[in-house]
Structures are given as C-alpha cells and as structure tokens.
Amino acid sequence: MIIMSFATVAILFSLGLFTILVQRNAFKTVIGLTLMESAVLLLFISWAYIPEGWAPILPLKGSGVDPLPHALTLTAIVIGACDLALAFAFIMKLNGFEKTVDVDSFRRLKG
Amino acid sequence: MMPLLRFLGSVCILAGVFFSFAAVVAILRFPDVYTRLHGGTKALSGGALLILLGSMPYAGSSLGALKLLLIAVFFLISNPMASHAIARACHRRTLFKNFSHFSSETPIEGESMRE
Amino acid sequence: MSEPLLAFLYFFILLTAFVAVFLDDLLSSFISLSVTGVLMATVFALLRAPDVALTQAIINSGLITSLLLVAYSHTRRTPLPSGPCTACPSWLRWPLAALICFLLAVLLFRGMYSLAGERALETASTHFLAETLRETGALNVVAAILLDYRAFDTLGETTVIFAAVAGISLLLSGGKHVRSRQGLSFIVKRGMALLTPFLLLYAASILFLGHLTPGGGFQGGSVFATVAILICVVYGTGFDASRVSSKSKETLEVGGALLFVFIGLLGAAWGGGFLANLKGPFFPGTPGSLFSGGNMLFLNLAVGLKVGAGLSSIFYVMIKILEQEGEQ
Numbered sequence: 068m069i070i071m072s073f074a075t076v077a078i079l080f081s082l083g084l085f086t087i088l089v090q091r092n093a094f095k096t097v098i099g100l101t102l103m104e105s106a107v108l109l110l111f112i113s114w115a116y117i118p119e120g121w122a123p124i125l126p127l128k129g130s131g132v133d134p135l136p137h138a139l140t141l142t143a144i145v146i147g148a149c150d151l152a153l154a155f156a157f158i159m160k161l162n163g164f165e166k167t168v169d170v171d172s173f174r175r176l177k178g
Numbered sequence: 179m180m181p182l183l184r185f186l187g188s189v190c191i192l193a194g195v196f197f198s199f200a201a202v203v204a205i206l207r208f209p210d211v212y213t214r215l216h217g218g219t220k221a222l223s224g225g226a227l228l229i230l231l232g233s234m235p236y237a238g239s240s241l242g243a244l245k246l247l248l249i250a251v252f253f254l255i256s257n258p259m260a261s262h263a264i265a266r267a268c269h270r271r272t273l274f275k276n277f278s279h280f281s282s283e284t285p286i287e288g289e290s291m292r293e
Numbered sequence: 294m295s296e297p298l299l300a301f302l303y304f305f306i307l308l309t310a311f312v313a314v315f316l317d318d319l320l321s322s323f324i325s326l327s328v329t330g331v332l333m334a335t336v337f338a339l340l341r342a343p344d345v346a347l348t349q350a351i352i353n354s355g356l357i358t359s360l361l362l363v364a365y366s367h368t369r370r371t372p373l374p375s376g377p378c379t380a381c382p383s384w385l386r387w388p389l390a391a392l393i394c395f396l397l398a399v400l401l402f403r404g405m406y407s408l409a410g411e412r413a414l415e416t417a418s419t420h421f422l423a424e425t426l427r428e429t430g431a432l433n434v435v436a437a438i439l440l441d442y443r444a445f446d447t448l449g450e451t452t453v454i455f456a457a458v459a460g461i462s463l464l465l466s467g468g469k470h471v472r473s474r475q476g477l478s479f480i481v482k483r484g485m486a487l488l489t490p491f492l493l494l495y496a497a498s499i500l501f502l503g504h505l506t507p508g509g510g511f512q513g514g515s516v517f518a519t520v521a522i523l524i525c526v527v528y529g530t531g532f533d534a535s536r537v538s539s540k541s542k543e544t545l546e547v548g549g550a551l552l553f554v555f556i557g558l559l560g561a562a563w564g565g566g567f568l569a570n571l572k573g574p575f576f577p578g579t580p581g582s583l584f585s586g587g588n589m590l591f592l593n594l595a596v597g598l599k600v601g602a603g604l605s606s607i608f609y610v611m612i613k614i615l616e617q618e619g620e621q
Contacts (some may be wrong), residue, residue: 109336
C-alpha cells in the first residue's frame with residue numbers, strides 16, 4: 068500500500084514540475100507549485116502511517132502512528148499557503164506592468 | 179433495532195448517491211445557467227442530506243450522530259443561500275436575460291446594470 | 294485501512310490534478326485544484342492524521358482558492374497568452390519537459406521504493422507517544438510537539454507568515470478603499486447573520502481546545518480569517534472598513550507575536566529556558582480539562598491571533614487593489 072502512495076507522490080511531483088516548465092500562463096505555474104507541495108505533504112503522511120495504528124490523540128487505543136512528521140506537515144502547509152499568496156501578489160503586480168499573464172513576455176531583465 | 183437502522187441508513191446513502199449523480203448530470207447537460215443551478219441546488223441538497231442522515235446509524239457514538247445532524251442542518255442553510263447568491267449575480271449581469279438562445283433570432287442587447 | 298478505497302482516492306487525485314493542469318479554462322482548473330485539495334484531506338484523514346486533514350481542508354481548499362479567485366478577477370481583462378513563442382518553440386518544449394519529468398518520476402520512485410519496508414517507530418516518536426501526558430499535560434501529541442517540544446520552530450513559522458504579509462502589503466500598496474459597495478442581497482445577509490455566530494464558535498473551539506482535540510492555533514486562526522473574508526464578501530467592504538480599521542488588524546497580528554515571545558521569556562525568567570512549559574511558571578492541570586497543558590493554551594491563542602489577522606489582512610490588501618481599478 069505504501070508503494071501505491073509513493074507512486075502517486077512521484078507522479079504528482081513530476082506533473083507539477085511539468086506544469087511549471089511548459090505552461091505559459093502564470094496561474095498554471097502557481098497550480099504546478101501547489102501540486103508539488105501537495106506531493107511532498109502526501110509523502111510525509113504516508114511515511115508516517117503505521118499499519119493498525121491509531122491517530123496520535125491520547126489515550127491511545129493501541130499503538131499510534133508516528134506523530135513527528137504530522138507536526139512537520141502542519142508547518143509545511145501554512146508556509147506553502149504563505150508563499151502561494153506571495154506568488155499571487157507577484158502575478159497581480161506584474162500584470163499591472165506588462166498587461167498580460169504570459170510568462171514568455173516577462174523579458175525586461177533579459178540580455 | 180440496530181440492524182434495521184443500519185439497513186435504512188444504507189438505503190438512504192444509496193438514494194443520496196443517486197441524487198448527487200443526478201445533480202452532476204444536470205450541471206453537465208442543461209442548456210442554461212439558471213436551469214443548471216436549479217438542478218444542481220435541489221438535487222445536491224437532497225443528495226447530501228440523505229447521505230448525512232444515512233450515515234447517522236454508522237457513527238461510533240450518539241455524539242457523532244448529533245454532529246452529523248448538525249452538519250446536515252448547516253448544509254441545508256448554506257447551500258440554497260449560495261445558489262441564491264449565484265443566481266442573483268447572474269441576473270444582475272443580465273446573463274441570458276432574453277432567453278434568446280432558445281429561439282433562432284439574433285439576441286437583443288441587454289439592459290444596463292441596475293444598482 | 295482498505296487498500297481499494299485508498300487506490301480509488303489516489304486515482305481521483307491524479308485525475309483532478311491532470312484536469313487542473315491541462316484545461317484551458319482557468320476557472321475550471323481552479324475548481325479542479327480545490328477538489329484535489331479536498332481529496333487529499335480525505336486521504337490524510339484515512340491515514341490517521343486528523344490535524345493535518347483539518348489544516349489541509351481549511352487552508353488549501355478554502356483560503357487559497359479564494360485568494361486565487363481574487364487574483365484571477367484582477368487579471369481578467371488582460372488577454373490570455375496565445376501565439377507561438379519564438380525563443381523556445383513548442384515542439385522542443387513539450388517533449389523535452391516530458392522526458393525530464395518522466396526521468397525524475399522514475400528516479401524518485403526508485404529512491405522511495407528502497408524506503409518501503411517494515412515500518413517501526415523511531416526513538417523520538419516512541420518517546421513522544423509515551424511521555425507526552427507526563428511531560429506536558431496535554432492530550433494532543435501533535436500539538437504538544439508543535440507548542441512544547443519544538444515551540445521554537447513554531448516561532449519561526451509565525452515569522453514566515455509575518456514576512457509574507459509584509460511582502461504582500463509592500464507589493465500591493467498604493468490602492469485605496471472604495472467604501473460604496475453594497476454587498477450581496479438581503480437573503481444572503483440574513484442567512485449569514487444566522488450562521489456567523491456558529492462559525493465564530495467553531496473557530497474558537499478549534500483554537501482553544503487545540504491541546505485536547507485535533508486543531509490548534511493555525512486551524513482556528515484560518516477559520517477566523519475565513520469568517521472575515523465571508524463578511525467582506527457578503528456585506529461589502531464598506532461595512533468592515535468603517536468599523537474595523539486595518540490598524541487594528543496589524544495590532545492584533547503583532548500582538549500575537551509579542552504574546553508568544555513574552556510567554557517564552559517568562560519561561561526563561563523562571564529558569565527553565567526559553568519557551569519552557571512545565572519547567573517554567575506553568576502548571577499542567579488535570580488532563581482533559583481546558584486549563585491544562587501549561588502554556589499551550591496561551592501559545593495557541595497567540596498563534597491563532599497571528600495567523601488569523603495575517604491571512605485576513607492579505608485578503609484585504611488584495612481586495613483593495615481590486616477596487617482601485619474601478620470595476621464592480
């Protein structure tokens with residue numbers, strides 16, 4: 068079962084990277100970034116899962132799953148949301164200058 | 179008593195799945211935004227309500243069943259409100275105001291925005 | 294844990310991700326992305342991670358989608374990219390990128406495959422699961438790790454939120470509030486007035502009971518920010534801007550950070566070290582009651598203030614720029 072999770076993680080991560088490389092709309096770049104972050108979160112949580120384990124709320128009914136990657140994932144979700152909001156602000160500001168969201172036309176620093 | 183309630187719960191969940199599927203078909207196949215919204219709201223509210231009510235016998239405790247009931251009440255209040263907001267926004271922008279897409283003549287220019 | 298159910302959910306996660314990437318209509322791809330977020334929250338809940346599932350559902354599917362829609366409606370009148378790019382033609386771009394991503398996927402899977410084996414808990418995790426009640430007095434192990442064992446990392450995370458809010462306010466400065474908005478119709482306003490007390494109660498219960506049940510400062514603060522966004526959308530910006538100024542939101546945010554540092558310094562002054570819990574002037578209380586867990590209640594409040602005020606001021610800054618353009 069964990070092989071299934073790892074396969075999903077690998078496919079989701081490379082799909083996000085493909086989006087960032089190929090798509091010309093800046094919003095699709097942000098979507099690709101979201102997918103990459105979601106893949107990493109899924110990797111943490113599926114790594115922390117122990118078969119026949121319970122959620123890490125005391126009193127435990129048996130053995131528990133690993134609680135340390137859960138804390139790491141919580142921090143990662145909030146930080147990911149903050150950098151996505153900053154990316155939206157960048158897109159809005161660049162749209163004010165260039166009047167388009169095409170990433171191929173952001174060429175002021177070129178050459 | 180409990181197996182009978184669980185059987186009724188399963189029947190409710192299956193009916194809810196059918197209603198939600200009908201809502202998806204309505205959103206895909208109806209021609210106009212108003213008809214799509216109508217089908218989506220009514221069928222979706224009914225479907226979600228039936229699924230939530232049907233899973234009440236399967237909850238672990240009576241507290242869990244009460245929480246599911248509260249979620250159903252909240253959904254019943256908020257989903258029609260949201261659909262009303264969408265429909266009113268479409269109406270204010272005079273989308274499809276003359277229903278001219280049902281006839282063969284050319285569409286007339288809609289009125290300006292009312293505040 | 295049923296494998297067919299997980300396989301079904303993974304298949305739909307990948308399907309909605311593909312739809313979000315390859316669809317030309319931007320609004321549909323945004324909705325598909327938010328569906329991916331909700332499905333991932335379901336997977337997290339099935340993999341016995343209730344805290345993470347709650348956070349993912351609230352932040353990724355709720356807050357990020359609304360910020361995305363605000364950014365999209367600001368750029369709506371500019372034309373979408375079309376026409377070929379002369380610098381790197383598309384017949385070179387797509388296959389090369391596909392090859393690179395395929396190789397990366399194979400490499401990642403091969404690397405992760407060697408990790409899959411018999412899972413056993415590490416020493417740190419067994420210590421956390423066994424000793425949390427005795428060492429902190431709280432019942433939620435993840436909250437105890439975030440606010441007691443690794444509280445310094447949480448302080449760093451609030452710094453990241455502060456940096457993001459400062460950066461966004463700097464980038465999008467120079468607009469002014471338009472106060473003549475009407476908001477939505479009467480039915481929606483009355484319905485929202487009925488629901489808002491319960492939403493606020495829900496947010497407060499997640500925040501204050503974070504050391505007992507899944508939840509905590511981040512989740513509660515995000516629900517508070519969602520309520521602020523809803524009030525702004527339903528009642529119009531004139532309603533909120535006249536009663537709660539942006540200065541008070543900044544005060545709340547900075548107040549949250551200062552409260553966090555002050556509690557840490559209290560622990561240092563008592564002799565237990567910075568952000569000390571039971572070694573500082575805090576007492577554990579009876580397990581399972583509200584006033585237990587030492588300083589975790591106050592740290593949750595500080596984090597919730599910071600996150601809630603920060604996220605809602607991000608939204609208000611974006612809306613402000615939106616109305617400067619003069620659209621309605």
